[in-house]
Amino acid sequence: MSATRPAAASIDVPRGLAGVVVADTRTGDVRGHEGFYHYRQYSAVELARTRSFEDVWHLLVLGELPDARRGAAFAAETAALRRLPAEVRAALPAIAAAGGRSGPLAGMRTALSLLGAAKGYRPVYDIDAGRRRQDTLEAAAAVPTLLTALYRLGRGRTPVEPREDLPYAANYLYMLTGAEPDERHARAVEQYLISTVDHGFNASTFTARVIASTGADVAACLAGAVAALSGPLHGGAPSRALDTLDAIGSPERIDAWVRARVLSGERVMGFGHAVYRTEDPRSRMLREIARRFGGPRVDLAVQVERRVEAILAELKPGRDLHANVEFYAGLVMELCGLPREMFTPTFAAARVVGWSAHILEQAEDSKIIRPAARYVGPEAPVPVPGAA
Structure with a gap:
C-alpha cells in the first residue's frame, strides 16, 4: 500500500490541470464553448481584422489600445529595438551550426539566454515595473531578428538586418527573404500573428509564468516558454x-x-x-x-x-x-512564401508578445508557483540494502 498525504494537504485535479484555475489574469480569456477568445476586453479576431500588430502589442503590454499618435510612437520605439548586440550577432553562426536540423526555434533558446546576458537583464523580482516592461520590449523586438538570422545562417546565407521603416510583420518577412514583401502577404501574416499572440494558459504561457514566479529574468522566462512551444503537441x-x-x-x-x-x-x-x-x-x-x-x-x-x-x-x-x-x-x-521549417518559429514571433504580458502580470505577485505531486511509488521507508 502506498503512503498518501492527509486529505487536507492536497487537492485532486484532472490530468494536465484541465479546467483548473491557477491564477487571475487581465490579459485575456478563451471561452471554448462559445468559440470566442479576447485580448483584454476586445475580441481577438476583431483586433486581427482591424488593427496592427503593434497596436495589439501596446494593448497587451501597456493595457490599452493606442490612438494613432501613440500607436505610431510605440511602433517607432519597438522598431528601434530590433538590432542585436554585437556579441549576440557574433555568436549566431555557431548557434545555427550547432542547431543543425533542430532549426531556428532550438537556436533561439540559446540566443535568448545570450541576449539576456548581453543586455544585463536582472531578475524581475529585483527590478521595478518600468524596467520589466522595457526588458520585455527589447527581447520581443529582437525575436524576429534572431529567428530569421538563424534560419538564413543555417542555409549558408547572410542574415538580413532589420529595417525600422517597416511594420513588425513586413520586417519579419523582409529579414526572412531579403526582399520587401508584397503588401497582401505582409497583411495576411500580420493578421495571423495577431490571432496567435495569446490564448489562455496554454503550456508555453504557463511555463513563462511559472518561471516568472521564481523571480527569474525576462530572457529566462522567454527561453523556457520557447522550450515548451518546441514540443510537437503544442507548437509543431x-x-x-x-x-x-x-x-x-x-x-x-x-x-x-x-x-x-x-x-x-x-x-x-x-x-x-x-x-x-x-x-x-x-x-x-x-x-x-x-x-x-x-x-x-x-x-x-x-x-x-x-x-x-x-x-x-x-x-x-x-x-x-x-x-x-x-x-x-x-x-x-x-x-505567403514562408518555408515550413519557419511555421512554428513564426508562431513564436507572435506569442512572444503574449508571453511578455503574462510575465509582467506574474511578476506583480511575489508568490512562487509550487504545486504538489502524489507519490505512487513503493512504500517508504524501507531499509537501504548493503552494496555487497
Missing part, C-alpha cells in the same frame, strides 16, 4: 497539417485517407482542440484569408476540412472535433 502542428494536404493530394482521395487514419487510431493533424468545442474562431478567420488568395490548394483545404469534420462526427460522435488554428495557419503561411 502547422507544418504537419500541411503534410495532411500533401498526403491526400486530390479530392477523390479524401474520404479513404481520412477513414483509414481515424479507424487506425491515428490523429488527423489540424483537427481538434483542447479548449474549443465549436469552430475555432482563429481557423474561421484564417480560412477567410486563404480564400481571398484562392487557388487549387485552398479549394482542396476547404474540401478536406468539410469532409474530415463530417467523418469525425460519424466515427467519433459527440466529440465536436473541428479544424483548429494550425490547419489554415500552415496554408496561409505557405501562400
